[in-house]
Amino acid sequence: MGFGDLNHGFTGTWQYIIGDQQTHHAAVIDSVLDYNKETGVIGSESADGLLEVIQTQGYQVQWILETHAHADHLSASRYIQESLIQRGQKAPLVGIGQRINQVQQTMADIYKIPQSELQNTFDQTFTDDSSFFIGALEARVVHLPGHTPDHVGYIIGHNIFTGDSMFNPDVGSARCDFPGGCATELYDSMQKLLAFPPDYRLYTGHDYPPKDRMIDGKVLSIPISYTTVGEQMASNKHVKTGTKKQDFVRWRAERDDTLSEPKLLRQSMHVNVRGGRLPATAVDGFKISSVPERVAFAKI
Structure with missing residues (x-):
C-alpha cells in the first residue's frame, strides 16, 4: 500500500492519499479547499498539493472519500474530481456514509438550503460495514457516530482512517455539540x-499538537497523523483503558459547553452538504470574491 499525508495547518486537518502499488489506483480522504472568510477568497493550494502527489506517483484516483460533513473546512472533492478529469482520468467517485441525508436535512433547515441543491449530491453513499476496492486493496466502512451522526471510518488493511472520532492520545476526542452529536455514541465509537x-494504526482527521508534546524524548509541538491502538489504549487522555462511559460523557458535555463554534462552520456546511459544491446563488454569511477554476457550483 502506498501512502501520503498532508496537513492543512489553518484547520489542523489531515488529508490522506492511499494507493495500491500494484494497480496504481488510489483514494483521497478528507481533502481541503483553502478559504479566507474575511476576503472571500477560495484557494486550491492544499488541494493542488494532493494533486501533485497523485501525479508524481502516477495514481489513477478511483475514490474521493469523506469521513463526514466537516464543520471546519470546505471539501476539495469536486475541485480534485474535475482536475483529474481534465488530466484524462476517469471521474473518481465522491463517497460518504449513508447518514449524510440526516445531516443534509438538519442543515437545510438551519441554513435554508433549497432541496434542489441537495439532490444526488454524492456519487456513493456507503452502508455500514460495506466494502469497496481501491485497486486490489479492500476497504471497509465502519460507522463511528458521536461527533456527527453521519461519521464513518475507512479500514484498509491494518490502518483505520478515523476522521474526527478519535484524536491522538494527547488531544483525546472531538466535540459532540453539533446537531445530532452525542457523547455516549462517541464513547462507544472510540x-x-x-x-x-x-498494532493497528489509527489515522486521525485532525491534530492540534499541545505545546508539551513529546516525540522520541523531545518536546516537539508538531502534528502527527497516526498512533496505534495500543498507544491509544495506554494513554488517550479522554478514553484510555479503564475510562468509564459516564465519566467521559459528563466531562465531554462540560467541555463542549465552553467551546465557541468553528470559524468556518456556516461556510463549511453550505459546501459540504452539497457534496463539495458552492451554493448556486449568494447566501448570507458566506462571502465569495474569488474562486479557482474547476471549483463546482450546485445546480438549481
Whole structure:
C-alpha cells in the first residue's frame, strides 16, 4: 500500500492519499479547499498539493472519500474530481456514509438550503460495514457516530482512517455539540476502535499538537497523523483503558459547553452538504470574491 499525508495547518486537518502499488489506483480522504472568510477568497493550494502527489506517483484516483460533513473546512472533492478529469482520468467517485441525508436535512433547515441543491449530491453513499476496492486493496466502512451522526471510518488493511472520532492520545476526542452529536455514541465509537488489535494504526482527521508534546524524548509541538491502538489504549487522555462511559460523557458535555463554534462552520456546511459544491446563488454569511477554476457550483 502506498501512502501520503498532508496537513492543512489553518484547520489542523489531515488529508490522506492511499494507493495500491500494484494497480496504481488510489483514494483521497478528507481533502481541503483553502478559504479566507474575511476576503472571500477560495484557494486550491492544499488541494493542488494532493494533486501533485497523485501525479508524481502516477495514481489513477478511483475514490474521493469523506469521513463526514466537516464543520471546519470546505471539501476539495469536486475541485480534485474535475482536475483529474481534465488530466484524462476517469471521474473518481465522491463517497460518504449513508447518514449524510440526516445531516443534509438538519442543515437545510438551519441554513435554508433549497432541496434542489441537495439532490444526488454524492456519487456513493456507503452502508455500514460495506466494502469497496481501491485497486486490489479492500476497504471497509465502519460507522463511528458521536461527533456527527453521519461519521464513518475507512479500514484498509491494518490502518483505520478515523476522521474526527478519535484524536491522538494527547488531544483525546472531538466535540459532540453539533446537531445530532452525542457523547455516549462517541464513547462507544472510540471503544469500537480500541477493540482492534494493538498494532493497528489509527489515522486521525485532525491534530492540534499541545505545546508539551513529546516525540522520541523531545518536546516537539508538531502534528502527527497516526498512533496505534495500543498507544491509544495506554494513554488517550479522554478514553484510555479503564475510562468509564459516564465519566467521559459528563466531562465531554462540560467541555463542549465552553467551546465557541468553528470559524468556518456556516461556510463549511453550505459546501459540504452539497457534496463539495458552492451554493448556486449568494447566501448570507458566506462571502465569495474569488474562486479557482474547476471549483463546482450546485445546480438549481
